[in-house]
Amino acid sequence: MATVVFTAGDDVSTDAIYPGRFMATVLPSETPQFCFADEKAFNAALQQKSFAPGSVVVAGQNFGCGSSREQAASTLNGHDLVVVARGFARIFLQNSCNLGLRTIICPTIEAGLNDELELTPTHVRNVTTGQAFPIVPLPPARQAIIDAGGLIAYTRTRLVAERSR
Amino acid sequence: MGMTVAQKILARASGLPFVKVGDVVEPSVDMAMSHENTALVINQFLEVFKGTGLEPKVWDPAKIAVIFDHRVPAETAKTATNQKKVREFAGAQGIEKFHDVRGDEGGICHQVMAEEGYDRPGHVIVGADSHTTSHGALGALAFGVGATEMASVWTLGRAVNIQVPATIKVVASGRFNDRVTPKDLILYLVGALTAEGANFKVIEFHGDAVRNMATSGRLVLCNMSVEAGATSGIVPADQETVRFLRDEAGVTEPLDLVQPDPDAPYDRVIEVDVSTLAPQIACPHTVDNVKPVGAVAGTKVHQIVIGSCTNGRLDDLEVAATRLKGRTIARGVRMLVFPASWKIYKDAMTRGYLADLIDAGAVVMNPGCGCCLGVHQGALGDGETSLSTTNRNFKGRMGNPASAVYLCSPAVAAASAITGVITDPREEV
Numbered sequence: 157m158a159t160v161v162f163t164a165g166d167d168v169s170t171d172a173i174y175p176g177r178f179m180a181t182v183l184p185s186e187t188p189q190f191c192f193a194d195e196k197a198f199n200a201a202l203q204q205k206s207f208a209p210g211s212v213v214v215a216g217q218n219f220g221c222g223s224s225r226e227q228a229a230s231t232l233n234g235h236d237l238v239v240v241a242r243g244f245a246r247i248f249l250q251n252s253c254n255l256g257l258r259t260i261i262c263p264t265i266e267a268g269l270n271d272e273l274e275l276t277p278t279h280v281r282n283v284t285t286g287q288a289f290p291i292v293p294l295p296p297a298r299q300a301i302i303d304a305g306g307l308i309a310y311t312r313t314r315l316v317a318e319r320s321r
Numbered sequence: 322m323g324m325t326v327a328q329k330i331l332a333r334a335s336g337l338p339f340v341k342v343g344d345v346v347e348p349s350v351d352m353a354m355s356h357e358n359t360a361l362v363i364n365q366f367l368e369v370f371k372g373t374g375l376e377p378k379v380w381d382p383a384k385i386a387v388i389f390d391h392r393v394p395a396e397t398a399k400t401a402t403n404q405k406k407v408r409e410f411a412g413a414q415g416i417e418k419f420h421d422v423r424g425d426e427g428g429i430c431h432q433v434m435a436e437e438g439y440d441r442p443g444h445v446i447v448g449a450d451s452h453t454t455s456h457g458a459l460g461a462l463a464f465g466v467g468a469t470e471m472a473s474v475w476t477l478g479r480a481v482n483i484q485v486p487a488t489i490k491v492v493a494s495g496r497f498n499d500r501v502t503p504k505d506l507i508l509y510l511v512g513a514l515t516a517e518g519a520n521f522k523v524i525e526f527h528g529d530a531v532r533n534m535a536t537s538g539r540l541v542l543c544n545m546s547v548e549a550g551a552t553s554g555i556v557p558a559d560q561e562t563v564r565f566l567r568d569e570a571g572v573t574e575p576l577d578l579v580q581p582d583p584d585a586p587y588d589r590v591i592e593v594d595v596s597t598l599a600p601q602i603a604c605p606h607t608v609d610n611v612k613p614v615g616a617v618a619g620t621k622v623h624q625i626v627i628g629s630c631t632n633g634r635l636d637d638l639e640v641a642a643t644r645l646k647g648r649t650i651a652r653g654v655r656m657l658v659f660p661a662s663w664k665i666y667k668d669a670m671t672r673g674y675l676a677d678l679i680d681a682g683a684v685v686m687n688p689g690c691g692c693c694l695g696v697h698q699g700a701l702g703d704g705e706t707s708l709s710t711t712n713r714n715f716k717g718r719m720g721n722p723a724s725a726v727y728l729c730s731p732a733v734a735a736a737s738a739i740t741g742v743i744t745d746p747r748e749e750v
């Protein structure tokens with residue numbers, strides 16, 4: 157069971173997830189402090205480690221639109237959050253798969269703050285409301301990278317295979 | 322079934338005679354570009370090599386471009402230290418297309434790529450920046466990636482696991498009215514498509530309005546294609562592409578002017594008669610909140626910005642300088658101008674545009690990303706409003722979540738500078 161700890165509407169931009177003024181901070185070990193920095197209460201709760209790992213951010217369409225900044229994925233990943241959204245912007249989805257941030261495409265998801273969700277391979281079940289919403293699988297090309305343990309591991313395997321030929 | 326430009330380029334780069342939409346391919350990369358975030362790319366690149374016993378060497382230093390623009394000159398010790406690391410890495414790896422904080426080679430990455438002739442029709446270009454879509458203006462397939470994906474490209478020379486995207490065809494016909502520009506066309510299209518209307522798709526631009534457009538205008542269209550979510554924007558290469566690359570970028574090699582097949586499959590076709598367009602404006606806080614400028618005319622503005630990879634080129638500065646020559650910017654309004662490259666800066670200086678703008682009261686900043694992304698210069702105060710020729714108006718984009726940003730063409734920006742309120746440029750003020 158996972159708790160919804162933040163909800164957002166459509167078109168949440170990477171400027172909202174990780175404001176540009178913190179972009180000089182790049183290392184995944186350092187980005188978590190600025191997660192949703194302008195959502196002061198949520199950021200403070202994250203910094204105080206108030207949420208269990210695997211807690212959920214629920215959002216609408218086009219989550220992560222805008223800048224390609226990878227900090228937007230690494231900052232959420234650093235807090236072990238899962239993002240369930242009606243849809244994701246391409247570069248953000250790609251960055252998330254590359255870095256291991258768990259993203260779930262759930263086109264009809266309805267959930268409020270503090271709702272309890274059960275994440276199954278095919279559905280998101282909102283235990284609080286009793287409703288279940290189907291999941292759209294990630295594109296196979298992206299799933300292959302997740303299965304390899306992220307793009308660094310994937311590329312490393314390829315590198316070793318190619319340069320030792 | 323034929324192929325779109327994107328399909329043809331991906332097929333060629335993947336060594337395949339044909340690819341269809343949805344295929345997963347691994348195209349070789351012709352140019353890989355990054356800016357200050359190269360600091361993170363280096364970090365991830367070194368991670369890839371960890372434990373392999375192999376020496377971390379990029380696949381081909383001649384196909385890598387590193388261009389500082391987001392924070393130039395460095396605004397903090399942290400940025401300066403990041404830039405120093407990148408400079409040393411570029412030197413050690415033999416990356417010669419490295420554009421440092423220098424007047425003789427610097428500028429915004431997307432502009433420098435075009436000016437230097439690093440963009441070529443038919444090429445696959447990846448950039449660690451979402452506005453990499455810009456390079457489709459020269460007939461390339463260009464898309465943005467994150468830093469880790471760039472590290473993967475640096476290692477393998479290919480973009481792995483790329484799904485061949487569907488293409489939306491835009492046919493723009495007719496002649497632009499006076500003071501209506503390519504910026505107004507792309508704002509209109511982003512409004513019509515919405516911020517996710519082209520997500521995972523390519524936009525291919527056709528029609529006589531595009532054929533008759535200079536490369537500077539095509540760069541605006543492709544630059545902002547990503548604001549509708551597009552993977553890439555592409556103008557199929559033509560004689561204007563050849564002219565630009567030969568005359569302005571000094572490219573002498575043969576060019577591959579990739580065209581779509583007559584029976585290429587399009588996801589949808591959007592037709593626009595540009596002669597019906599009024600100047601457009603994107604209202605706070607999303608780029609697809611687009612209206613004809615008249616709908617918000619009279620709104621008070623505090624800062625006017627002309628610049629960026631979208632509208633910081635010579636023709637943009639010319640529009641502003643021509644309008645403002647001999648005039649005075651309204652009191653209470655500050656106007657910031659940041660040319661897209663030092664080449665443009667010098668040309669604008671030679672032609673007297675910069676002097677005209679300064680005499681009117683504008684502040685001319687150094688080329689770079691400037692206030693476009695709110696990290697460096699030109700932040701807004703609480704409750705202030707900016708009117709800007711840049712490409713994004715998300716809450717907080719200009720450094721302050723308590724401010725608002727409207728996006729427009731240089732013509733709208735210049736007319737509004739005189740009045741201090743949002744003004745239709747077709748009105749005499």
Ligand code: SF4
Pocket residue numbers: 390391429430431450452629630631689690693694711712
């Ligand atoms: S000018 Fe703005 S949009 Fe263009 S590359 Fe710089 S920050 Fe990005």
